[in-house]
Amino acid sequence: MSGNTDLFDQQEGQFRPLADRMRPRNLQEFYGQSNIVGESSPLRQAIENDRLHSMIFWGPPGTGKTTLASMLANHSGAAFIKLSAVLSGVKEIRAAVEQARVLRQQGRMTVLFIDEVHRFNKSQQDAFLPHVEDGTIVFVGATTENPSFELNNALLSRARVYVLKALGEDALLSIIRTAMADNERGLGERGLTIEEQDLQLLVQAADGDARRALNLLEIAADLSDTDQISSETIREIVAGRVRRFDKGGESFYDQISALHKSVRGSSPDAALYWFCRMLDGGCDPLYIARRVVRMASEDVGNADPRALQLALEAWDVQERLGSPEGELAIAQAVIYLAVAAKSNAVYTAFNNAMKAAKKSGSLEVPLHLRNAPTKLMKELDYGKEYRYAHDEPNAYAAGENYLPEELAGQSWYHPVDRGLEAKIAERLAWLRELDRRNEKT
Numbered sequence: 001m002s003g004n005t006d007l008f009d010q011q012e013g014q015f016r017p018l019a020d021r022m023r024p025r026n027l028q029e030f031y032g033q034s035n036i037v038g039e040s041s042p043l044r045q046a047i048e049n050d051r052l053h054s055m056i057f058w059g060p061p062g063t064g065k066t067t068l069a070s071m072l073a074n075h076s077g078a079a080f081i082k083l084s085a086v087l088s089g090v091k092e093i094r095a096a097v098e099q100a101r102v103l104r105q106q107g108r109m110t111v112l113f114i115d116e117v118h119r120f121n122k123s124q125q126d127a128f129l130p131h132v133e134d135g136t137i138v139f140v141g142a143t144t145e146n147p148s149f150e151l152n153n154a155l156l157s158r159a160r161v162y163v164l165k166a167l168g169e170d171a172l173l174s175i176i177r178t179a180m181a182d183n184e185r186g187l188g189e190r191g192l193t194i195e196e197q198d199l200q201l202l203v204q205a206a207d208g209d210a211r212r213a214l215n216l217l218e219i220a221a222d223l224s225d226t227d228q229i230s231s232e233t234i235r236e237i238v239a240g241r242v243r244r245f246d247k248g249g250e251s252f253y254d255q256i257s258a259l260h261k262s263v264r265g266s267s268p269d270a271a272l273y274w275f276c277r278m279l280d281g282g283c284d285p286l287y288i289a290r291r292v293v294r295m296a297s298e299d300v301g302n303a304d305p306r307a308l309q310l311a312l313e314a315w316d317v318q319e320r321l322g323s324p325e326g327e328l329a330i331a332q333a334v335i336y337l338a339v340a341a342k343s344n345a346v347y348t349a350f351n352n353a354m355k356a357a358k359k360s361g362s363l364e365v366p367l368h369l370r371n372a373p374t375k376l377m378k379e380l381d382y383g384k385e386y387r388y389a390h391d392e393p394n395a396y397a398a399g400e401n402y403l404p405e406e407l408a409g410q411s412w413y414h415p416v417d418r419g420l421e422a423k424i425a426e427r428l429a430w431l432r433e434l435d436r437r438n439e440k441t
Contacts, residue, residue: 059164166208
């Protein structure tokens with residue numbers, strides 16, 4: 001019977017993906033994440049000293065979140081129950097907690113691992129709290145999204161957050177080479193070889209994801225008829241691979257933030273790089289075009305009004321022609337905005353004026369600014385004593401107030417001394433001087 005079982009296990013193992021077979025069994029086999037599993041790191045000490053505590057692993061796909069959770073349980077002799085928030089609901093949670101309660105009565109702890117925990121809603125997350133509090137489970141969640149946005153504060157307060165990073169080139173190369181040499185779990189028995197430059201292609205295509213690296217290696221090995229994996233095979237399997245980019249996820253907002261800040265910081269090369277990164281990751285160019293229009297108003301403003309015009313034209317080109325012509329037009333706008341004179345005076349003025357409008361309530365429009373199309377309105381002094389600016393000296397009614405009386409004298413727009421706004425500032429200063437002269441007469 002045992003012989004048949006061993007044979008069955010071996011056959012089953014042959015069908016497991018390489019990435020699953022090569023999952024690290026201990027910290028010595030774990031590559032990367034030295035920031036959290038280094039020799040003196042708190043997490044490594046917790047694993048080695050059997051100090052179980054609830055935690056959240058936050059990081060990109062393929063960086064070792066599930067593996068670390070399993071190691072934590074195995075090293076401590078705890079049971080390991082894994083649930084996916086995509087496939088599980090309240091029923092599965094209750095069953096897992098009940099199993100943990102039985103194991104606890106038998107003197108054994110349980111690590112309950114929830115993959116993609118951010119996909120649980122707030123009430124589902126609340127369901128774990130009492131069982132974490134009374135020690136029935138050690139809760140370990142894995143997420144690719146920012147926990148501060150996606151998880152309950154109550155759950156976060158009971159779990160330590162560990163941040164995992166995308167794996168570096170050295171770690172990915174080590175993982176690939178280990179899989180190629182491992183006779184027990186990897187591809188060692190096949191004696192496969194691969195050129196160094198092709199290894200680099202696999203690493204680049206993996207984009208920091210160990211699982212992706214091993215999946216690509218396995219595909220390459222399956223397609224190879226000899227013990228030498230050819231360059232043609234590698235190029236074929238990596239063609240069309242996109243970089244890490246989750247539309248609507250953390251990486252998405254990080255990259256659009258980097259693009260915006262590069263434009264604001266007058267760095268055309270960085271702005272162009274992040275624009276290309278987002279395109280390479282599959283972002284809709286029209287989304288970027290819309291954000292570029294925002295940048296034109298927020299960070300360039302009246303220092304160079306041509307920026308807004310160019311941004312709108314780039315948007316229009318993308319809608320009319322699509323790719324790649326439209327993308328080139330957006331790139332032109334991105335570079336122009338990055339090198340243009342900068343001013344956030346319009347953005348600041350708009351925000352402050354909006355605050356004033358909301359705070360001041362429904363203030364009356366001054367009578368002299370109201371239209372008087374009827375006799376009754378004229379009798380009520382609508383439009384009385386209004387000064388038509390074009391009939392005034394310099395086409396300016398010096399001293400006239402256009403705000404509600406309660407806000408008279410308020411000023412929100414303060415142009416900077418850069419680009420066209422320097423001229424606008426001079427013009428406004430001159431008009432203010434006319435106002436002061438009018439007050440003295």
